[in-house]
Every structure is written in C-alpha cells, then in structure tokens.
Amino acid sequence: MLKRLFAIALIALVTAAGSVSAEETERYGKQKVVYHINYDGGPESKAYRGAMRNIQNHINAVGAENMDIKVVLHGNGLGLLMTAKQDDTLQTAVSSLKCQNVSFHVCNNTLKGRKISYENDLYDTWDEDIVPSGVAELSRLQQMGYTYIKP
Template sequence: MKHLITAAALALGTTLAAGAAWAEGQTHHIAFHVNQNDPQVMNMALNNVANVNKYYQSQGDTTVIEVVTYGPGFNMLVAGKSPVADRISAMSLEIEGLSFAACGNTHRKMSEKAGHKVALLDEAGVVPSGVVRLVELQQQGYAYVRP
C-alpha cells in the first residue's frame, strides 16, 4: 500500500518525505460583511471572527480575515462613535491576519455631511467601495459571512 501511495504521489509530481504529514495547516480566507449600525450585529460579527479563528487554530490552521463595513455599518470603524472600538483594538492585537476595511464611498459621504474628514479607528483601512471589496474578496476565494 505504501508503494502504491508513493507511486501515486510521484505521478502527481509530488514527493513524500519520510515521516512527513499528509497535510500541513491550511489557511482559511474569510470576509465578514457589516452594513448595519447595530451594536448587536457588530458584536455578533466580532464573536464570529473570534470563534472561526479559534476553531481553525485548534485544527492547526491559520486564518486571514477581513471585516468589511459600509453604509450604516461603517460606524463600527468610526473613532469616538464605534460601540466596539475596544474589542476591535484588542482583537487586532490578538488575531494575526485580521483586518478591517471601511468603505471609501461611505467615508466620503459621511465626511461631506459632517463638514470635516470623519476620523476612523487606527485599525481601519479605507477601500474605494465596501461592496466592490466584498466582490473582490469572493473572487479571490474568500468565504463570505454576513452575521
């Protein structure tokens, strides 16, 4: 049986080192979508992020997670306004590969309405469009989650 498996691996262009594990940890790419200005939804999204990361870590895997906000959900990333700012700050330090994307369209509109540039949390990066970012991530193979 061992020779059959080794032959099959060689036929596929791979080699098996003595004692090598069949599969090393995988990396899971997940996009979370937040478009509601509701602390309960924001906390649910962050709970999902923490739970997914914890599960995959327990399996020996890693995660790359991006939380994308737009519309009313943009408030999740607004400095001085976010009801989950402390959690975002802590989670950003605890979870490698976690990022937060704020919609540039929403940012521009909110800034125009406020009469000044709306400040974002330090953990937030701005993307041109939240919806387009979600499309791009899904096209790159990210799993899509909307709490």
C-alpha cells in the first residue's frame, strides 16, 4: 500500500514538474511521436529506464498537452513490460507516462511467437494495447505524421 501511495505521489510530482512556459510551447508546438523499443533492457533494465526517462524529458520540454506519444514494443522490447511486473521503478515510470496520455502498443506477432500472455506476463497491458504487428504499426504511425524516435 505504501509503495502505491509513493507511486501516486511521484506521478503527481512528475506531472506538475512537466508544466512548460508559453515560450517553450511556442518553440516546440504540438508534436506526434512514436518511440520504438525492440531491444533487451540489459543489466538492471538500464536501457528500459533510459528510454522511459527520454520520453518523460520530452514531455517535460514540450508539455503533455502538446504531445501525442505512442510507444511501440515488439521483439525483445516486450521485456520492458515483462520486467515491470516485478520492478517498482519501471512500474512507476510506465504508469506515470500513461497518466500523461502516452500509449503503449504491443506486437501481437511477438506475443504469439514467444507464447507470451499479455494478461499474465505484461504490466498494465490490455486488449486495446495489442496491435497486429509492431513493425507495421511503426510504418502506419509514420505515414500518419508521427516522428520516429529510437531511444
């Protein structure tokens, strides 16, 4: 219970800290971005934590109200949500981003090919988060004008 309260307080703090000035809003304008994660997080999930920090820093600079962010996970990238099942720091990062309207898109091809159950094996993942193909989703979003970033 204490961990959950801490996570909620941290989310509120991060969201409040993410407010940007009118000058910054003018500089960056509205942005549509897709972050691509298909790699292993490495020791202590360092790469996953770094990616979550990159996304939060992006929001802090531009403002959540000016962002439309999608995170596409496929292949080894599903390890982010698998690791988050037991990692409070990653749980907090994912939950905080979701509270700022970041959506996570999970590749169904990877789920099937690796026999992963999104209900049991991935943190905070729902049916509406599943896309048929991670790579096809990346292409679709880029065709819709999303800027591609691979942290």
